[in-house]
Each structure stands twice: as structure tokens, then as C-alpha cells.
Amino acid sequence: MALHLAVWSQLRSARHALSWALSERLGKFRRAAPEKPAVHLALEGSAQHVRLDELCTRYKWRFETQQDATGALQSYEYLDYLDQAQSHWKLPAQAPGLVQDVGCASFTYAAALHAFFKPNELVGIELEGYRRLSGGVNRAEKATSQVSRLANTAFVIADYTLYRRSADRITAFFPFVTPQPVLGWRLPLSVLRPAALFAAIRGNLNPDGELWMVNHSETEASVAAQFAGDAGLHCAHVHVAQSVFRERTNAVVVSLWRYPSPNDATAKTPRR
Numbered sequence: 001m002a003l004h005l006a007v008w009s010q011l012r013s014a015r016h017a018l019s020w021a022l023s024e025r026l027g028k029f030r031r032a033a034p035e036k037p038a039v040h041l042a043l044e045g046s047a048q049h050v051r052l053d054e055l056c057t058r059y060k061w062r063f064e065t066q067q068d069a070t071g072a073l074q075s076y077e078y079l080d081y082l083d084q085a086q087s088h089w090k091l092p093a094q095a096p097g098l099v100q101d102v103g104c105a106s107f108t109y110a111a112a113l114h115a116f117f118k119p120n121e122l123v124g125i126e127l128e129g130y131r132r133l134s135g136g137v138n139r140a141e142k143a144t145s146q147v148s149r150l151a152n153t154a155f156v157i158a159d160y161t162l163y164r165r166s167a168d169r170i171t172a173f174f175p176f177v178t179p180q181p182v183l184g185w186r187l188p189l190s191v192l193r194p195a196a197l198f199a200a201i202r203g204n205l206n207p208d209g210e211l212w213m214v215n216h217s218e219t220e221a222s223v224a225a226q227f228a229g230d231a232g233l234h235c236a237h238v239h240v241a242q243s244v245f246r247e248r249t250n251a252v253v254v255s256l257w258r259y260p261s262p263n264d265a266t267a268k269t270p271r272r
Contacts, residue, residue, distance in 0.1 A: 038068050058083070059079065059083075077244075081252060098120060100167040101123070103125070117169060170212070172201070176192055177192075177215075208258070238255045239255075240253055
């Protein structure tokens with residue numbers, strides 16, 4: 001059975017590699033792909049209403065006035081995870097700086113990062129920027145529409161393991177650290193290089209910089225933590241967040257990583 005699964009995974013990986021190569025060869029940027037704002041969201045239950053009102057009051061953003069329903073809900077979801085963690089850890093508001101987001105897909109949640117971090121500059125980096133989406137547009141075209149509404153925001157198609165630019169904060173929402181999510185996203189297994197990914201993150205962080213990471217489960221968070229630690233990062237805080245805007249089978253784990261400091265007790269004992 002194990003051999004059968006391994007062979008099947010390799011076959012899926014090869015198929016995804018071919019599809020990706022074709023999208024890279026045929027893909028090109030044609031135009032920005034604006035979306036029709038939802039204006040109002042059909043929420044499921046009072047918990048979503050209450051949490052949305054809390055976030056809008058705190059951050060002064062209404063994502064649905066500029067995004068469709070799917071994009072707006074993802075923006076609220078990601079902002080919610082960050083806000084829950086910061087509130088639980090009792091951290092001060094974020095200081096302005098340069099923020100990078102690793103593996104941003106179509107960068108649908110760029111506005112959420114602006115709301116939370118208030119960056120001087122925001123850059124989303126995506127490996128597979130020419131993937132064709134529903135409606136005939138590709139990720140680059142959709143992302144361009146997202147970032148055009150935001151000041152000092154860019155979308156870059158690049159392999160982050162090779163990307164070199166300093167940042168004050170780096171965010172990584174559900175980074176690939178195990179094979180199954182890679183295949184689930186229809187990518188070849190060759191892109192699964194977590195050691196190189198976290199080494200690049202560590203190399204790009206400025207002194208006193210921070211990595212904000214979100215993982216699908218405590219098991220995945222544990223695997224990611226091993227790679228982050230091996231890269232020289234130290235976990236300062238961990239929080240298991242509630243998923244209000246999307247039903248998820250597993251817990252969502254938010255963690256905050258920093259450079260090691262001999263006088264920093266949190267480098268030895270993460271706060272939950």
C-alpha cells in the first residue's frame with residue numbers, strides 16, 4: 001500500500017509539473033482583472049456578524065466594499081487570525097515597516113495585511129503567478145487588481161527560496177512543509193523545499209525582524225517549527241486560533257518567530 005501511494009504521488013507530481021510548465025510558457029500578463037465588490041456579505045450565524053463588526057471597528061476597514069464575497073471573507077479570516085494572536089499575546093500595535101508575504105497566490109488578502117501591519121511597503125511573492133483561474137484570468141492579473149487599490153504594494157512572481165530583499169516582517173500563511181498540501185494545490189513535489197524556504201526567510205529578515213506564520217494544524221505547525229528552528233529562528237509566541245469565518249477540520253496555529261537573543265527568555269519558552 002505504501003509503495004502504491006508513493007508511486008501515485010510521483011505520478012501526480014509529474015502531471016502537475018507538466019501543467020505548471022505549460023502555464024509558465026503560455027502565461028502572460030494581459031490586464032488587471034477587477035472584481036465586483038460584494039458591498040454586503042451573507043454571513044452564517046451571529047458569531048460571524050459579531051466578529052466582523054469587532055474587526056471593522058478596530059481596523060476601520062470594510063473589505064466587502066472593494067472585494068467580492070470570497071475575497072472579503074478571506075481577508076477577514078486572515079485578519080482575524082492575526083488579531084486573535086496579537087490580542088492573546090498582549091502585543092502592542094505593529095510599527096510601520098516593509099512586510100513580505102510568502103506564497104501569496106492571488107494576494108486576495110493584501111488589504112488585510114495593510115489593516116493589521118500598516119506597512120510602509122507590502123510585497124507579495126508567489127511562485128506560480130500564471131495559474132489560470134475561473135473566469136479566464138490568471139493570478140498575476142487578479143493580484144494586480146488587488147494591489148492597485150493599495151499604496152506601496154507589489155506582487156512579484158518569484159521562487160522565494162531565491163528571493164533576496166530585506167524585510168521587517170514576513171508573513172507565511174499555510175506554507176508547504178509536507179507533501180500532501182503541495183499535491184493538493186496541483187504543484188510538483190520539487191517545490192517542497194521547506195529547509196530552503198525558512199533559510200531564505202531567516203536571511204531576508206532585518207535584525208529584530210519577525211516572522212508571523214499560520215499553519216493548518218498543530219501537527220503541521222510542529223513540522224514547520226522544526227524547519228524554522230533549524231534555520232536559526234526562535235519561537236516567541238504560539239496561539240491556537242478560532243476559525244470563525246471558515247469551517248476547518250483542524251485547529252489553526254499562529255506563531256511568532258524572531259532572531260535569537262541571549263537576553264530574550266521567550267527564545268527559550270514560547271508563550272501560548
